[in-house]
Amino acid sequence: MRISKSKLNKIIIYVAAIAVALIIMFPLYTLFMMSVISRVQLFSKPFNWIPVTATFKNYIEILKPEHPVPVFQGIINSFIVAIWTAMLSLLLSSLAAYALARLRFPYKAHILTSLLSFYMLPAMLFLIPIFIIMKYLNLLDTYLSLVLPYSVWITPFATLILKAFFESIPSTVEEAAWIDGCSKLSALRRVIVPLAIPGLVATFIYAFILSWNEFLTPLIMTNRTILITTALGRYRSTYDIEIGQMAAAGVYSILPVVILTIIFQRYIIKGIVEGAIKG
């Protein structure tokens, strides 16, 4: 039997995609499995990769108010911080990106380069100075002590993504709106923003996820304001490790991101593709 070349290509692509998916899914599978099996199964030798019985008691256990690790509170706090971060960085980056994409002004190229180079510096570099600033501003252990630095880190890259997106919208469409009776602001609202929605959504999700996953910053800036990432860290203990509960908390922690990604998949892909081609 002969297989045509295009068919063979397709098969190779599918095999590769499945392989990558398996590699990525494996830790997630392990996490999920550890959260639903009993302690006995967890420490059994040889380890049974396909559990025979499953229980969701870990999931219920860790949400109880008297539980020492505040997973639920962590999720709520992370959510608040991530939403605020995403909104603030979207606001800043969309305005900056629009200006960089459309307006003529001096030192534009320098601003772009500095955005890019700033994005490449490790965030850790800034943590101690920011800690001192936050302390001076009396903001330690507040949402703002996280939202502000996150937004500063996310905005440069978000600006670059959105700039590519705005540039993909022909400037004549905007000019047509001006001639048809729009002011600059109403043209932005009625024409540019509706056309940029995939990019805006993708940027929002991107900012949300980055904020959601951040561990080092909340570790340094906050103490009582516990986030999901720092909450997970509290499972480290000197006398006992509740691996099953920790895994359940881990599953909780990725749920919001997974749900968001599934809902907005279409926009995220468009955002990435657009940014990749034009950027």
Add this chain to the structure above:
Amino acid sequence: MSDVKVVDLIKKFDKVLAVNGVSIDIKSGDFVVLLGPSGCGKTTTLRCIAGLESPDSGEIYIEDRLVNDLPPKDRDVAMVFQNYALYPHMTAFDNIAFPLKMRKVPKDEIERRVKEVAKLLNIEHLLSRKPRQLSGGEQQRVALGRALVRKPKVFLMDEPLSNLDAKLRIFMRAELKRLQKELKVTTVYVTHDQAEAMAMADKIAVMNNGKLLQYDEPSAIYHRPASIFVAAFLGSPPMNMIKTSMSRKNGDLVLDAGAFMYKLPKEIGDLVSNQASSSEVYLGVRPEDLLVSVEKSPNSVFSAEVYVVEPQGPNLVLDLRVGDQIIKALTPLTLDVKLGQQVWVGFDLKKAHIFDGRTEATLY
């Protein structure tokens, strides 16, 4: 009364002078074409009238009102862009209705006027479609509809036909002209296509390097070009420019083209020699004004060798070698010539032009 008046317009981009002192006076209801090669400043001039660019100096008036500092939305102009610039997220109906919506026209009147325009442009059946579901020609009509629906003071069109295929372009050319005459709206139209300009315009403004070279009716531009550039830009094939040097022989002014000499009548000779800035002048004759014959006749001025023969519909385009120059002649298909054959060429001086070799201005 003039509808649009541009006075001493200057526009620079960084250090490039895009528009250099252009003044145009456009009569109410006229169809004016800004014609020139790419980069000549015609689109920038149009964009300044629209308010999309602000002039560095000069004044722009629409119906005697100075509009320099007015944003585009307050100028009451409508524009059709080369790429149509339809709103991709709106249906054809909403695209056409958009300018009315922005002017807070009541809903039922919007509905009525959009339908009216759609009928005029034959796009009634397309109104519920989005731009990406329309062909190039259909998108073009929607873009036109969006401009027409508002009954603006001035239409501005930036190469609106250049993205259409040749057949549709010629069809839309006539449609546009008919619409414009019907609606009697002052129109400024930008193109680099001289045939389009000749076919559509009441008046043509020929531009090059940011300057307005000539502003007149198409026939005047064609028959009385103000400079070598204008003469060569209009007409297809373009006007032949034969390089000559002039000298006096027995009191007569003679043009020496190398391959032949041409004696000018006294009054024309005086006219030319009085104005010329140097002895180098160009003799300009349009291909259709060259009379080619196989036998020498009293009209014959010089002989030439047939270099290329191109049949084009009812005509032949001949490339003729005269000395070291190649000139083009348009002759009837019935002329029987072969490659390499010697032919005789004559012309009527009344239909010829003489241009200054240095300033490129028309001398005769």
